[in-house]
Amino acid sequence: MKKHNFSAGPAILPASVMEQASKAALDFNGIGLSILEISHRSPEFSAVLDEAEILVRDIANLSDDYAVLFLQGGASSQFFMTAMNLLDDNEMAAYADTGSWSAKAIKEARNFGKVEVVASSKEQNYTFIPKGYEVPANAKYFHLTSNNTIFGTQYHSFPETKVPLVADMSSDIFSRPIDIERFGLIYAGAQKNIGPAGLTLVIVRKDALGKVNRTIPTMLDYRTHVSKKSTFNTPPVFAIYVAMLTFRWIKAGGGLEAMARKNAAKAQLIYKEIDDNPLFTGTVTSKEDRSQMNATFVMAPGKEELQATFLDMCKEAGCVGVKGHRSVGGFRASMYNAMDIESVQVLVDVMKAFSERYG
């Protein structure tokens, strides 16, 4: 039976990408060696790395002001690397607290400078994206989490600021066009929308670097990876290869405009069912902030005992990964780029059948 993978991350990848990746694991481009066993300095891998960078530049419409880095350590390492590289001890950075990942970024940044939380939805369990706040002009940057994977909220526009944005885009990178000029730095763990875990994509304005006074360990200094083109040490070769294949797939599929259209259609389909179905309730209080990547919902009040039954029905229909994050409960349908609308329709049909049987 076909599986419909609604996992939040590691998550669904395009089938064609996984097919090519498995072939390359046995014999890469007919060279008689696996992609897993060739040098990261071989001409074959250099070509992969070059193409990956060119594709990112093309997809995100990057100028030469920006560097594209393929790093390790996950988005979680970026929580401290961003502040370590961009914020001096006596400077202040503004942060929005819109979920667990934002909170972790704030905690790490405090080790390197002053942090002002200028917007937060924490008191309401992160059920909306805060609006109507000022980002102080003396902030070094404004950090936000563009999509809150756990709580199912997403910025559909970014606040006007006088300072550059720094964004954790782990769970919605390349799901829609990016107004890149507004960003000083963007980071994303690969395992939600790009490729396998073990790779972290960073896009950084080169002129933002080299402005802090502290000593930065070589591996944690973005300038190392800019000057060595992500091969100061051994990069995650296979993960970069798979990401490159995904970038090709995004480009061939019409780029970010096309991804955005497809993602909007999927989101509309599931949220309509969440709103119409009497057995379910969405967890995001302001509908305009609902995530197009992760739809979070719970059983309607009084129906909580049916939760396990619904998950069983999902499983029977091949829908996996629908259980919500432990801090929110209920359900979460993650619908990253690689998910087709047909899979969302399967889940919606399960929701309909469930309410016919138990409503």
Ligand SMILES: *Cc1c(COP(=O)(O)O)cnc(C)c1O
């Ligand atoms: C998954 C996720 C992270 C954590 O990523 P790691 O690569 O596991 O460190 C951080 N931020 C967001 C928004 C995420 O979705």
